[in-house]
Amino acid sequence: LIVSFGEMLIDLVPTESGVSLAESPGFLKAPGGAPANVAIAVTRLGGRSAFVGKLGGDEFGHMLAGILRENGVDDKGVSFDKGARTALAFVTLRSDGERGFMFYRNPSADMLLRPDELNLELIRSVLFHYGSISLITEPCRSAHLKAMEVAKEAGALLSYDPNLREPLWPSPEEARKQIMSVCDKAEIIKVSDVELEFLTENKTIDDESAMSLWHPNLKLLLVTLGEDGCRYYTKKFHGAVQTFNVNAVDTTGAGDSFVGAFLSKIVDDQSVLEEEKKVLRFANACGAITTTKKGAILALPSDSEALSFI
Numbered sequence: 001l002i003v004s005f006g007e008m009l010i011d012l013v014p015t016e017s018g019v020s021l022a023e024s025p026g027f028l029k030a031p032g033g034a035p036a037n038v039a040i041a042v043t044r045l046g047g048r049s050a051f052v053g054k055l056g057g058d059e060f061g062h063m064l065a066g067i068l069r070e071n072g073v074d075d076k077g078v079s080f081d082k083g084a085r086t087a088l089a090f091v092t093l094r095s096d097g098e099r100g101f102m103f104y105r106n107p108s109a110d111m112l113l114r115p116d117e118l119n120l121e122l123i124r125s126v127l128f129h130y131g132s133i134s135l136i137t138e139p140c141r142s143a144h145l146k147a148m149e150v151a152k153e154a155g156a157l158l159s160y161d162p163n164l165r166e167p168l169w170p171s172p173e174e175a176r177k178q179i180m181s182v183c184d185k186a187e188i189i190k191v192s193d194v195e196l197e198f199l200t201e202n203k204t205i206d207d208e209s210a211m212s213l214w215h216p217n218l219k220l221l222l223v224t225l226g227e228d229g230c231r232y233y234t235k236k237f238h239g240a241v242q243t244f245n246v247n248a249v250d251t252t253g254a255g256d257s258f259v260g261a262f263l264s265k266i267v268d269d270q271s272v273l274e275e276e277k278k279v280l281r282f283a284n285a286c287g288a289i290t291t292t293k294k295g296a297i298l299a300l301p302s303d304s305e306a307l308s309f310i
């Protein structure tokens, strides 16, 4: 079971690409939130996952809970805050499908998750994925740190995607410090090239030294490069895997689709890590497919879709 921990929210995606948020005539209410995207990416591909997080007692919260259920994600770890609103993310889309985010979190329900609300039994799973941006404020910060600690104590493999959204942090230094403290516990880290530059403070990274920049716990570093596919680093190997040529309309969720696809392949048999290339080709395919449709969860492929695409 892959437990994905963090936020689930509504992405408000402009109905027209290449216009500013203020000019967009309408918005698609697309379910999203990086950790929730990963949980659903896994079940779409036939794997088992659970989502742990908190939703608002508003219509959006109920809509999102329904989406988890429809997708077969274990929701025993989902709690509700009746008085709080589900988080909203306004997505700006450029004409090449690349995006920026503006959040409505005032505070939103996901930020109100408390340590005493955690379903610890669920968290003690074999693979724990953390991709949240909620290390910033209390009480969710304590809940997130506790969940990671419990997962690690139970011997879970920790996969981490920092999903850096800088404007939410008080300062770049604080963001780097907090993100690196989670990286130090992770066995698998997935970053984008931009996040890698930020976290390593623009150090020139050559293939031989890439792994030495991290805690020795780290088994695998994945760096996603958008239309250029990805690079991977282990203590023994490193290399690059090309992605597929597609007409990208919205890259939201591509990285989560990539992570979910990768984790779904390694959860039962970590020896596949030795065949990274094959697994990463599949993950690239899932990422690429996700860019061809608007929305994150709306665009995640099924196993058969991904296989026929390849």
Ligand code: ADP
Binding pocket: 191, 192, 223, 224, 225, 226, 227, 228, 229, 230, 243, 244, 245, 246, 248, 251, 252, 253, 254, 255, 256, 258, 283, 284, 285, 286, 287, 288, 291
């Ligand atoms: P993130 O969403 O975390 O920033 P990326 O945008 O790098 O991550 O996308 C993750 C993966 O999705 C990439 O490694 C690649 O395989 C695929 N992908 C993303 N954008 C494109 C694109 N324009 N064309 C083809 N594949 C893409």
